[in-house]
Amino acid sequence: MKRTRLIAALDTQSLDQARHWASALDGHVDAIKLGMEFTYAQGFSALREVAGRNPLFLDLKLHDIPNTVAKGLSSLAPIGASLLTIHASGGTAMIAAARQAIDASYPPLHRPVLLAVTVLTSIDEAALREIGVPATPREQVVRLGRLAMTAGADGLVCSAEEIAPLRDALGDAPVLVVPGIRPAGTEANDQKRIMTPRQAAQAGADWIVVGRPITQAADPAAAAAAIQAELATA
Numbered sequence: 001m002k003r004t005r006l007i008a009a010l011d012t013q014s015l016d017q018a019r020h021w022a023s024a025l026d027g028h029v030d031a032i033k034l035g036m037e038f039t040y041a042q043g044f045s046a047l048r049e050v051a052g053r054n055p056l057f058l059d060l061k062l063h064d065i066p067n068t069v070a071k072g073l074s075s076l077a078p079i080g081a082s083l084l085t086i087h088a089s090g091g092t093a094m095i096a097a098a099r100q101a102i103d104a105s106y107p108p109l110h111r112p113v114l115l116a117v118t119v120l121t122s123i124d125e126a127a128l129r130e131i132g133v134p135a136t137p138r139e140q141v142v143r144l145g146r147l148a149m150t151a152g153a154d155g156l157v158c159s160a161e162e163i164a165p166l167r168d169a170l171g172d173a174p175v176l177v178v179p180g181i182r183p184a185g186t187e188a189n190d191q192k193r194i195m196t197p198r199q200a201a202q203a204g205a206d207w208i209v210v211g212r213p214i215t216q217a218a219d220p221a222a223a224a225a226a227i228q229a230e231l232a233t234a
């Protein structure tokens with residue numbers, strides 16, 4: 001069975017903090033995720049420095065009209081990210097424009113994995129209803145996942161609860177990236193749809209994304225190593 005890989009989400013505004021975490025985690029994680037908190041505070045030039053030799057997951061969750069998303073993605077090409085995010089709820093035209101922009105702007109051997117975020121892991125059924133979506137998270141994730149893959153995404157961001165229904169609906173094709181991961185005994189924080197690293201690996205996640213359970217641990221490297229051990233024995 002394929003190995004589930006670990007992405008550490010380094011959510012901070014501080015360059016020193018991000019550098020410190022990245023160096024402590026070197027060799028313990030398979031990729032580094034930097035998102036809007038870090039990028040808005042430190043700018044794009046700091047991204048590569050922090051990721052170092054690790055693959056960079058640049059998580060900016062683009063969601064706009066198709067032309068703006070396409071041009072935004074082509075502006076990101078020089079950074080050389082390995083994974084990028086857009087919101088699946090931007091719809092077919094936006095996702096197709098993102099696909100075209102990636103194919104046109106990135107060298108074929110260095111194309112990032114284009115991930116469509118389905119339903120955020122901080123959203124539950126009540127929150128979906130509040131925004132006018134009369135579906136369970138699982139139903140909505142499968143609906144958006146199918147739409148996004150048909151429109152040209154390479155993969156999907158979902159919670160571990162939706163891995164099995166997505167595999168049933170779409171097979172092995174989508175790269176599944178799974179946040180909302182909480183090792184046993186850690187705080188949920190603002191996450192609603194959570195599972196342990198082991199559960200996500202057993203369900204078939206390609207990558208798990210872990211932020212605070214690593215970065216807020218007394219020893220982040222030890223926390224990451226413990227998660228890797230859990231993945232290896234899942």
Ligand SMILES: O=C(O)c1cc(=O)[nH]c(=O)n1[C@@H]1O[C@H](COP(=O)(O)O)[C@@H](O)[C@H]1O
Pocket residue numbers: 009011035059061085117119120121122157158179180181189191209210211212213
């Ligand atoms: O796209 C993401 O990475 C993402 C999607 C999602 O649905 N939920 C989610 O938590 N994330 C990101 O994954 C990370 C989770 O962080 P922790 O909750 O601290 O483990 C954060 O950086 C979020 O921005």
